[in-house]
Amino acid sequence: MEKCNSLRLQKLIELFSEYGRTENNGVTRLSLSAEDIAARKKLQALCEEIDMTVQYDDMGNMYATLPGKQNLPPIVIGSHMDSVIKGGRFDGVLGVLTALEAVYTIKEQQIELDFPITIVNFTNEEGARFEPSLMSSGVLSGKFAKAKMIASRDRNDITFAQALSESGFEGPETNRLKEATAYIELHIEQGPVLERKKLNIGVVEGVLGMVCYEISVYGESNHAGTTPISMRKDPMFTAANMIADMQKQLQGLDSDLVYTIGRINAYPNIHTVIPSEVTFTLEARHQNPQVISEVSRMVKELPQNLNGCSIKSTRLWDRDTVDFDVEVVDAVEAACSKLGYKGSRMYSGAGHDAQFIASYIPSAMIFVPSVNGYSHREDEFTSYEDCVKGADVLLNAVLILSREKVNN
Ligand SMILES: [Zn+2]
Structure with missing residues (x-):
């Protein structure tokens, strides 16, 4: 040598x-x-x-x-x-x-x-x-x-x-x-x-191959003080529950999978207002394309409606x-x-x-x-x-x- x-x-x-x-x-x-x-x-x-x-x-x-x-x-x-x-x-x-x-x-x-x-x-x-x-x-x-x-x-x-x-x-x-x-x-x-x-x-x-989604949760914007909880369509708590649920599912896919929610925005992002929309990204990387498609399947199977909010996901980009x-x-x-x-x-x-x-x-x-x-x-x-x-x-x-x- x-x-x-x-x-x-x-x-x-x-x-x-x-x-x-x-x-x-x-x-x-x-x-x-x-x-x-x-x-x-x-x-x-x-x-x-x-x-x-x-x-x-x-x-x-x-x-x-x-x-x-x-x-x-x-x-x-x-x-x-x-x-x-x-x-x-x-x-x-x-x-x-x-x-x-x-x-x-x-x-x-x-x-x-x-x-x-x-x-x-x-x-x-x-x-x-x-x-x-x-x-x-x-x-x-x-x-x-x-x-x-x-x-x-x-x-x-x-x-x-x-x-x-x-x-x-x-x-x-x-x-x-x-x-x-x-x-x-x-x-x-x-x-x-x-x-x-x-x-x-x-x-x-x-x-590693990767995939990146943008997920938007649409609710109803209203006054934070006057709107009773039971009458809200709150996209922030809906998104929070979705994220917690996603983490459980992602953890179960493969221990080598790396996943990141790197960006999250609330609109209009004011502390006295129930947001009208919360949008976040989910990025995941793994060597096996099957594991990546499991992530895609999970995103596709997200409910379209939850707690009165509607949900939309967009694939931003991916790499094999x-x-x-x-x-x-x-x-x-x-x-x-x-x-x-x-x-x-x-x-x-x-x-x-x-x-x-x-x-x-x-x-x-x-x-x-x-x-x-x-x-x-x-x-x-x-x-x-x-x-x-x-x-x-x-x-x-x-x-x-x-x-x-x-x-x-
Ligand atoms: Zn370099």
């Missing part, structure tokens, strides 16, 4: 933390901002120093390629370097820097691979400056229309197209990531599971579970176990570029623990020990895949 250089990786992480560093040791590196452009230039320089060829496509995605012994479709590794406002030093950028460290190790140990290795930096994953998130992987995979994406405007009314053309990182469409042997994205977990279970590595099998490629996931797991690191298979509850790329390239992800499960915060942290373990798993998964694939 090959090992990466932990000190070199730590220095890389520290170096890139300077691009957009905040007062509290976090990072604000919005997509295509001056800070992002400086970080991109540094990445390009470091890659060119080790004889990688750097190209950009028409969404500003960066690709740095180390040639292989054969001219085969590359094994692609990486993530994104943009951040949210006052984000952390690990989200996204760690996937790019562990990829760079893996290539450093390949060069240093003179490992000869049949496949080219491409480090990717996807533009505007966070969607923090230009909505939506996963913008460029969405365009590459055909999920989003490019024309609509590049018209997206930031708070200062600058379009993505303008920011990209001024950045110097706009390339031709022909450079887009097309055929590849595999894509592996290392990312921080952004949740508490690995840390709680004292694991170093999450072998990510896919991204994305299952990663079995062979690539197996390679990640084999690398983890051969290195003797404590890992476990898991699904991602959050979205990542890999979920879109997986639609046309065999993909998988590697998670490393997030201290306290924190992310999108300045104090987001992953120990350097866990970072290098992740890099080791990434490197060895690439080596395993490269050997397996060339024999096929």
